Amino acid sequence: KNSRREETEHRSLDTHSIEVVVVSFGCQEGASHWLKETGCQYDMLLDPDRKIYTAFSLGASLKKVLNFSNMLLYAEYVVDNMEFPRGLPSIQDDMFQLGGDFVLDEHGRVLFSHCCQSPIDRPSVEDILSAQ
Template sequence: MYRAFGLSSSYAKVLKFDFLLQMAEYKIAGREHPDVPHRLLGDIYQTGGDFVLDQEGKVRLSHPSQHPLDRPAMADLLVAMTGKP
């Protein structure tokens, strides 16, 4: 499924300075990182994305992430889910 959405694995994209800085800030602030089961850590350099599919399986929103902190705007997600601006 990961490859079907055109996502990739990239050391350079995953380990960008801004992302590493945010992770360091979490640590300093005492914030917990999400606990990920070991079995899901197969490729830690996978780039992520956000996708919205309708009931028929048609892709309504495709947002492959350029880096770990890249997410679609909430307004774009709402339009994809409701069809209304």
């Protein structure tokens, strides 16, 4: 399920001795399902009370998630027959919660901070690695 680019980025992070942790606000069942659906090989922490999200000022936004450019990109994915990870019907999810990418040193100091402006807004691996 991982693309060649994702595998290269994964190796790049590994060679820089970076530990990647995915944080989710969902439940254990949903997290396990997402990891399987996406093929993600990183460890995941669950933050159901969104304390980590709050600490890093990660908000939720209907406007940012459902804006025109995102809807256009999703439509292009559909036209290209790209598969989206499928959720479980038994789990309610907050599709408006925005994420972020952060680099912390061994003392917990934030070296790099990127609060996403949309679900597809992610920094490049090069930007993340330059924060070391």
